[in-house]
Amino acid sequence: MKKNIQDYIAELNSAQKEPTLHKEGPMIVIAGAGSGKTRVLTYRIAYLMSEGVDAFNILSLTFTNKAAREMKGRIAAIVGNSEAKNLWMGTFHSIFAKILRIEADKLGYPSNFTIYDTQDSQRLISSIIKEKGLDKDVYKYKQVQSRISSFKNSLITVKAYYQNGELQEADAMAKRPRIGEIYQEYVERCFKAGAMDFDDLLLRTNELLTRFPEVLAKYQNRFRYILVDEYQDTNHSQYLIVKALSDKFQNICVVGDDAQSIYAFRGANINNILNFQKDYHGVKMYRLEQNYRSTKNIVEAANSVIEHNKTKLDKDVWTHNEDGGKIKVNRLVTDGEEGRYVASSIFENKMEHQLNNGDFAILYRTNAQSRAMEDALRKRDIPYRIYGGLSFYQRKEIKDVLAYLRILVNPADEEALKRVINYPARGIGQTTLEKLTITANHYKRSIFEVMQNIQKLPELKINSGTRTKLDNFVTMIQSFQIMNQNANAFEVAEHVAKKTGLLQELKKDGTPEGVARLENIEELLNGVKDFVEEQKELDGTTGSLAEFLEDVALATDLDQDTGDDDRVALMTIHLSKGLEFPYLYIVGLEEDLFPSAMSMNTRSELEEERRLFYVALTRAEKQAYLTYTQSRYRWGKLVDCEPSRFIEEIDEKYLEYLTPIHERRYKPMIDADIFGEVDKSKLRLKKPVSGTPPKRFDSEAASRKLRKIKPGGGASNTANNLGTTLEAGNIVEHIRFGKGKVVRLEGVGGDKKAEILFENGGLKKLLLRFAKLNVIG
Numbered sequence: 001m002k003k004n005i006q007d008y009i010a011e012l013n014s015a016q017k018e019p020t021l022h023k024e025g026p027m028i029v030i031a032g033a034g035s036g037k038t039r040v041l042t043y044r045i046a047y048l049m050s051e052g053v054d055a056f057n058i059l060s061l062t063f064t065n066k067a068a069r070e071m072k073g074r075i076a077a078i079v080g081n082s083e084a085k086n087l088w089m090g091t092f093h094s095i096f097a098k099i100l101r102i103e104a105d106k107l108g109y110p111s112n113f114t115i116y117d118t119q120d121s122q123r124l125i126s127s128i129i130k131e132k133g134l135d136k137d138v139y140k141y142k143q144v145q146s147r148i149s150s151f152k153n154s155l156i157t158v159k160a161y162y163q164n165g166e167l168q169e170a171d172a173m174a175k176r177p178r179i180g181e182i183y184q185e186y187v188e189r190c191f192k193a194g195a196m197d198f199d200d201l202l203l204r205t206n207e208l209l210t211r212f213p214e215v216l217a218k219y220q221n222r223f224r225y226i227l228v229d230e231y232q233d234t235n236h237s238q239y240l241i242v243k244a245l246s247d248k249f250q251n252i253c254v255v256g257d258d259a260q261s262i263y264a265f266r267g268a269n270i271n272n273i274l275n276f277q278k279d280y281h282g283v284k285m286y287r288l289e290q291n292y293r294s295t296k297n298i299v300e301a302a303n304s305v306i307e308h309n310k311t312k313l314d315k316d317v318w319t320h321n322e323d324g325g326k327i328k329v330n331r332l333v334t335d336g337e338e339g340r341y342v343a344s345s346i347f348e349n350k351m352e353h354q355l356n357n358g359d360f361a362i363l364y365r366t367n368a369q370s371r372a373m374e375d376a377l378r379k380r381d382i383p384y385r386i387y388g389g390l391s392f393y394q395r396k397e398i399k400d401v402l403a404y405l406r407i408l409v410n411p412a413d414e415e416a417l418k419r420v421i422n423y424p425a426r427g428i429g430q431t432t433l434e435k436l437t438i439t440a441n442h443y444k445r446s447i448f449e450v451m452q453n454i455q456k457l458p459e460l461k462i463n464s465g466t467r468t469k470l471d472n473f474v475t476m477i478q479s480f481q482i483m484n485q486n487a488n489a490f491e492v493a494e495h496v497a498k499k500t501g502l503l504q505e506l507k508k509d510g511t512p513e514g515v516a517r518l519e520n521i522e523e524l525l526n527g528v529k530d531f532v533e534e535q536k537e538l539d540g541t542t543g544s545l546a547e548f549l550e551d552v553a554l555a556t557d558l559d560q561d562t563g564d565d566d567r568v569a570l571m572t573i574h575l576s577k578g579l580e581f582p583y584l585y586i587v588g589l590e591e592d593l594f595p596s597a598m599s600m601n602t603r604s605e606l607e608e609e610r611r612l613f614y615v616a617l618t619r620a621e622k623q624a625y626l627t628y629t630q631s632r633y634r635w636g637k638l639v640d641c642e643p644s645r646f647i648e649e650i651d652e653k654y655l656e657y658l659t660p661i662h663e664r665r666y667k668p669m670i671d672a673d674i675f676g677e678v679d680k681s682k683l684r685l686k687k688p689v690s691g692t693p694p695k696r697f698d699s700e701a702a703s704r705k706l707r708k709i710k711p712g713g714g715a716s717n718t719a720n721n722l723g724t725t726l727e728a729g730n731i732v733e734h735i736r737f738g739k740g741k742v743v744r745l746e747g748v749g750g751d752k753k754a755e756i757l758f759e760n761g762g763l764k765k766l767l768l769r770f771a772k773l774n775v776i777g
């Protein structure tokens, strides 16, 4: 028998039922991880609909589009697909891009505006820096881009920037007094190109809602119920949009966890959640305490870590779930070994508990850490999938095809045009492009318009040969546009890939990389085809190319997960928010890596790192593993590592050390002046938990020792004549593995090997010819 809404509500505990059934007026659910916030939000929407609220009147904002799709799927299962289809559900960016398309003309934008991704923005900023003759080592384009982005997220327009002495002074102090100028030029160029960057999608929405009261009224009336998941990570711009839209009916429901606010570095403002009660009138606050996701050990371990944060709301999180295994902590020598350990542990768990690859996730602080994990998983033939990093749509060949599609939809798109005007090579050189750009800027027109009117612009001084090439390009794009009026998105995309010569170019290449790129383009075309089919099923249309491009521009990496293949998930902790995995490995738990060296200057930065660790640990359902290494290559140098303070902050009773934790020395980073009052007990170094702590291995000293040894013999204990002197029982020191005892020797001459048991627990067989060993006893 089909379940109805009452059956679903009956599955909730009483604390969850209340917010789910809340009628009118502002409400907030503040609760710890895994307590059912997202579930409450989902059921609440279904409940509202079952009470007769029209799906058209509900707006729901999520952290990823994938989360939105999943939620919609669940709601559809309860209320039926035809009803659920009309819900507006998605990320802030995707929802407001939709609204901006409808209202674009009010802001002077075409409705087919392009969305610039971060790479497009950075390229444009980089050209502006160059055009202005600024020093690119001072004006680093990535830093300038993130500065401009932070202005936009705080709604500081160019005009506001110029009225703000403090900001200008800060930039002048940072030796970048011309930031304002770059900002202004960047905004003008985006506007001229009919392009909005990610931040514009929020900034322009705010502009729309403040400048046009009738537009505000229209959407206020439409969205009578507004629901926001992960509210703790909204930024100022998002906050204002939600505030404006909910102002009339005040039916605003937000859920979040201040302990999981992890995007301050991108402008998220934890105060949005802390001040919610002040911002609205008569707010009803709900709290959930029971965690359904994780074992007792995990829940309590996570609680014991977050306790160390000062800025937080008090919460009780507990669970009825079983105790589960203790959290396993392991120390490895290098990141290579760390990868091998994780891979073999996954393998063993799979065998022992009959699990799927999809039951496992590996989380890390930085993308670069994925490589060691990948290598080890590949060697073990364990399928995996990396989220984040270079996503499919960021690949060069894909961006090339998309650039052509973008131009045909919006010929003013400057970044797309620059990308492919001479790719594949058609003899349009850099000088020509520069002339076109200067003229376009002068007339405040797009480059494409200049190209269309070249015969009227003799001052351009472009020779007739080049002019023909430019004309051919314009004609080609126009022919695509004509085709686009009748054919569906797939037909157009396929035609473009062929006619532009992109496919030929890659076929000509013939290298394995070329073949892989060709396959990627094929995959992209498959994607367009799927989109066309899906659209047909949804609303009978075939979906326009413009719609497809918007989907792509706003696709986050998680969105490509179709969930139909069974793989271990690898991702940064930031990306793992809201997700859950039965078996979880958090790797690289070392001081300076996690917490990151860049986030330890103030208490608030350190607290954000701790929240990040809390997010990581609370993704685990059944079993969590924490690993750290003794040395790791960072910026090309092998550095000594110390275990992260976060391991130590977990109450010991929830941990099982697979290797004894080695002595740690915190850097003197806890500064009373910065942090205010300091809890001295937190500064105390804890004793190692079990076993004798191995002496910290000083690789510098060891290599100094080794350097003293002349090659080709000399000292009796060198690596070079070890074969003759070394015997079982000797104590040796290795530059990376530390101290160890020779267990036995085997082989003769150049093949002679020593089996050594190192203090850190590893048993290794080393070929003496190559082993950098120092005999010390």
Ligand SMILES: Nc1ncnc2c1ncn2[C@@H]1O[C@H](COP(=O)(O)OP(=O)(O)OP(=O)(O)O)[C@@H](O)[C@H]1O
Pocket: 011, 012, 013, 016, 031, 032, 033, 034, 035, 036, 037, 038, 039, 040, 257, 260, 291, 292, 293, 577, 578, 579, 580, 618
């Ligand atoms: N009453 C319940 N009965 C059974 N399972 C539940 C119940 N409430 C929530 N769950 C399950 O517990 C898990 C965590 O729920 P959910 O993801 O909604 O928590 P959350 O508070 O949103 O977590 P996070 O803070 O990590 O986003 C999910 O698998 C969910 O289906």
Ligand SMILES: [Mg+2]
Pocket: 037, 038, 039, 578
């Ligand atoms: Mg959630």
